Amino acid sequence: MNRTLLTALLLSAAAPAYGQQSISSLPPPVLADTNVATLRDNVLNNDHYAWDITEGLTTEVGQRLAATEAEGRARDWAVKRLTAMGFANVHVEPFSMPVWTRGPESAEIVSPFPQKLAIAALGYSGSTGPAGVTGEIAYFDSVDALRLAPDSAVKGKIVFIDHHMMPAQDGAGYGQFGAPRRQGPTIASKKGALAIVIRSIGTDHHRNPHTGVQYFTDGARPIPAGALAVPDAEQLVRIQKRGKPVVMHLTLVSQKTEGGHSGNVIAEVPGRDPKAPILLVGGHLDSWDLATGAIDDASGMAIMTAAAKHIMDAGRPLRTIRVVWFGAEEPGGFGGRAYAEAHSKERYAIAGESDFGADRVWRFSSQLMKTDPATHAQLTAALAPLGITKNDKGDADGTDIEPTIAAGAPWISLGQDGTRYFDYHHTPDDTLDKIDPAQLRQNVAAWTTVLAILSGGIEPGPKRPKRR
Amino acid sequence: MNRTLLTALLLSAAAPAYGQQSISSLPPPVLADTNVATLRDNVLNNDHYAWDITEGLTTEVGQRLAATEAEGRARDWAVKRLTAMGFANVHVEPFSMPVWTRGPESAEIVSPFPQKLAIAALGYSGSTGPAGVTGEIAYFDSVDALRLAPDSAVKGKIVFIDHHMMPAQDGAGYGQFGAPRRQGPTIASKKGALAIVIRSIGTDHHRNPHTGVQYFTDGARPIPAGALAVPDAEQLVRIQKRGKPVVMHLTLVSQKTEGGHSGNVIAEVPGRDPKAPILLVGGHLDSWDLATGAIDDASGMAIMTAAAKHIMDAGRPLRTIRVVWFGAEEPGGFGGRAYAEAHSKERYAIAGESDFGADRVWRFSSQLMKTDPATHAQLTAALAPLGITKNDKGDADGTDIEPTIAAGAPWISLGQDGTRYFDYHHTPDDTLDKIDPAQLRQNVAAWTTVLAILSGGIEPGPKRPKRR
Numbered sequence: 001m002n003r004t005l006l007t008a009l010l011l012s013a014a015a016p017a018y019g020q021q022s023i024s025s026l027p028p029p030v031l032a033d034t035n036v037a038t039l040r041d042n043v044l045n046n047d048h049y050a051w052d053i054t055e056g057l058t059t060e061v062g063q064r065l066a067a068t069e070a071e072g073r074a075r076d077w078a079v080k081r082l083t084a085m086g087f088a089n090v091h092v093e094p095f096s097m098p099v100w101t102r103g104p105e106s107a108e109i110v111s112p113f114p115q116k117l118a119i120a121a122l123g124y125s126g127s128t129g130p131a132g133v134t135g136e137i138a139y140f141d142s143v144d145a146l147r148l149a150p151d152s153a154v155k156g157k158i159v160f161i162d163h164h165m166m167p168a169q170d171g172a173g174y175g176q177f178g179a180p181r182r183q184g185p186t187i188a189s190k191k192g193a194l195a196i197v198i199r200s201i202g203t204d205h206h207r208n209p210h211t212g213v214q215y216f217t218d219g220a221r222p223i224p225a226g227a228l229a230v231p232d233a234e235q236l237v238r239i240q241k242r243g244k245p246v247v248m249h250l251t252l253v254s255q256k257t258e259g260g261h262s263g264n265v266i267a268e269v270p271g272r273d274p275k276a277p278i279l280l281v282g283g284h285l286d287s288w289d290l291a292t293g294a295i296d297d298a299s300g301m302a303i304m305t306a307a308a309k310h311i312m313d314a315g316r317p318l319r320t321i322r323v324v325w326f327g328a329e330e331p332g333g334f335g336g337r338a339y340a341e342a343h344s345k346e347r348y349a350i351a352g353e354s355d356f357g358a359d360r361v362w363r364f365s366s367q368l369m370k371t372d373p374a375t376h377a378q379l380t381a382a383l384a385p386l387g388i389t390k391n392d393k394g395d396a397d398g399t400d401i402e403p404t405i406a407a408g409a410p411w412i413s414l415g416q417d418g419t420r421y422f423d424y425h426h427t428p429d430d431t432l433d434k435i436d437p438a439q440l441r442q443n444v445a446a447w448t449t450v451l452a453i454l455s456g457g458i459e460p461g462p463k464r465p466k467r468r
Numbered sequence: 469m470n471r472t473l474l475t476a477l478l479l480s481a482a483a484p485a486y487g488q489q490s491i492s493s494l495p496p497p498v499l500a501d502t503n504v505a506t507l508r509d510n511v512l513n514n515d516h517y518a519w520d521i522t523e524g525l526t527t528e529v530g531q532r533l534a535a536t537e538a539e540g541r542a543r544d545w546a547v548k549r550l551t552a553m554g555f556a557n558v559h560v561e562p563f564s565m566p567v568w569t570r571g572p573e574s575a576e577i578v579s580p581f582p583q584k585l586a587i588a589a590l591g592y593s594g595s596t597g598p599a600g601v602t603g604e605i606a607y608f609d610s611v612d613a614l615r616l617a618p619d620s621a622v623k624g625k626i627v628f629i630d631h632h633m634m635p636a637q638d639g640a641g642y643g644q645f646g647a648p649r650r651q652g653p654t655i656a657s658k659k660g661a662l663a664i665v666i667r668s669i670g671t672d673h674h675r676n677p678h679t680g681v682q683y684f685t686d687g688a689r690p691i692p693a694g695a696l697a698v699p700d701a702e703q704l705v706r707i708q709k710r711g712k713p714v715v716m717h718l719t720l721v722s723q724k725t726e727g728g729h730s731g732n733v734i735a736e737v738p739g740r741d742p743k744a745p746i747l748l749v750g751g752h753l754d755s756w757d758l759a760t761g762a763i764d765d766a767s768g769m770a771i772m773t774a775a776a777k778h779i780m781d782a783g784r785p786l787r788t789i790r791v792v793w794f795g796a797e798e799p800g801g802f803g804g805r806a807y808a809e810a811h812s813k814e815r816y817a818i819a820g821e822s823d824f825g826a827d828r829v830w831r832f833s834s835q836l837m838k839t840d841p842a843t844h845a846q847l848t849a850a851l852a853p854l855g856i857t858k859n860d861k862g863d864a865d866g867t868d869i870e871p872t873i874a875a876g877a878p879w880i881s882l883g884q885d886g887t888r889y890f891d892y893h894h895t896p897d898d899t900l901d902k903i904d905p906a907q908l909r910q911n912v913a914a915w916t917t918v919l920a921i922l923s924g925g926i927e928p929g930p931k932r933p934k935r936r
Contacts, residue, residue, distance in 0.1 A: 070582075431675070
């Protein structure tokens, strides 16, 4: 559909007066369902903004580990791209944080069957130093089994935690099966382990380890902590089952320094009413260092930015749409916390985040179900043609918007299909080729629909550049 | 089916007298079709030998690069396992060859968009030395485009050859699309290139480069030659298309030394007639160094060995079945040539090889179609229930048996489904988890059928150990 036609459709409903009312007391959105549907379907078929951003960032910057110079280059890229796309108030809000970086790493079975295994250090792993460490493997089939083990079974050994994570559409397993990564290192350290290796928290069978963050808590001394690729973890299990002591030489060199710099990149589609509560949407700019972070989370930012841009192309919303490309999510949500602190006085109509890949949205949930059932019903109706069902039991979701939601912002969550998400998550395999352009467009269509309905009404504004 | 029943079935036909006749002049095989069918279907449902060998070798030895100590450990393992399985005349036939080994390797875009790419050196690559080399990329979309380029377009640069290999059931693309690997380095060298990188000869999208052998011919000076993982090659194309000069820093450290040692491992099921032409079957023991070589070619050896073992379990064939685990296939078929030279005086009833993964056999072809149509028809009938069709246009196939066939041995070829073979071929991903046990058993059933029909008749012999 061309812009003239869309404008004509949008003009057919006048924008209402709008003040400081709560969402539920607002008049119905100015867009007739037909108009939202037209916009939605146009985006579904024709969006290229999301692909262009994802392709551009992953190609022209590549990996962008939090608080490194690469993330700095990514912020520069972001400011340039968002400005070129016509967003207003594009700026960086810097913050400080520790920097953890990876050095050389390898894992080798010394006996009984000498061979190399594919490994990657977990975030904030202790360092073995370049000489590495050598120790006997102590096998556990779950983090709970490690918890129950006496210290004597672990002391001076390299703990290995196995598990049996399976794919799930909603990614449910990441909670329980992610525990070996999140809690395993601390438990192993407190029991006196030399180091810990885990089966990657992943559902694939490729020689690509899944990194991810963990913290040493409860005063645990940092020990080297790495993830074996799934085929390598299975190999270690087979070797272990031969019944002979298994000795591993492990090298995980890494460095942690204080005083690193990161930042959130912010861009806006200004609302006609600057006092109206804001629509906050975003994803995270940083990635792990092993890949270009196409699905985690270039595509998430790109989806949100594309949706906001489609509203901008259509005209001026009543409410300001703020897009945030959060910095330093991976090492622990630094950007989300910094944002919430810096913007604690602002009021939000909604907060949403996209950080679960680029496969299709299959369900949604929102606080509006309770606070504004009419708008929720309208969302339900407008999203259904995209194959999206409402999920009455959903909770707020998203590391970056969590602190803002905790401070009172209403939330909406669009659940993406995560069946293959943990095949690639945090691995060298998180690259552009994993993105299905058609499913990416469906995501943009869904979020454009949400923004259109919650915008308070879009009035055709002065012509803007259609794209950079 | 238990062994007693099988023996009873086999006993129901008496073995014929058998001398030095050609195959076509032999009396019909002693096994009635029913018996072959029973043996075949039993193997299809119950074989575990092939899995056990594949699992054992890949777990207990791991990678086994030709002429290294790892391949030596593999030979030790082989002798032990084949002896334990009850094979006769188990021995190693050693030979000498050059050894090429891989050192540290990396590829990095220096400008315009600094980032690392996943790379692996090709066999017999020249070495950059530890400091690496830096050069501008000269892009070609095929090896033919490189051939046509003036030297000035290449001189002092790092040649990059792209291509568009797609999966094919019969692996047809490996010929044409493999040319960048096989011939590209020599062509680039002769035009004065600093180095060459190619898009991996593969059909996957994982960050796992596909190595493979190449030779510098026509007096070409060895230059560093590496394969980028497919996603990385695509990334390089995207970067290239931005139109700015692309500069790469390339480190491919490797070493080539003369006087390495390899060997073929040989095992037999002795025939009742020691003078009868032999049934020769095999696969190769060595693997590339990036993975455990489960599909290339632990499974191939395992399939052949399991088939021979099933004949052994059934009784004594008229003809000797010789199983060869060839050494040093990957760097250029050294084992196959050494075998053919050492055994040039022997006569063969058939020669067959399994070296194309572990997915199901879907067609077969054999010289017997012309030389012994009756036996060929019997093979066609007995293989059909396994979903195997005859291929009237097939040729002899297999690096290891090629020299033996060139010297006059009749050939049979069982074509495996190669649709996903080049997803894993020569990559770190060639690991046990890629093998489908059911398809592996189908392969064993097919080869057991072939050996039973060509055995000249199986007579129940003294009881042997059913398995190690």
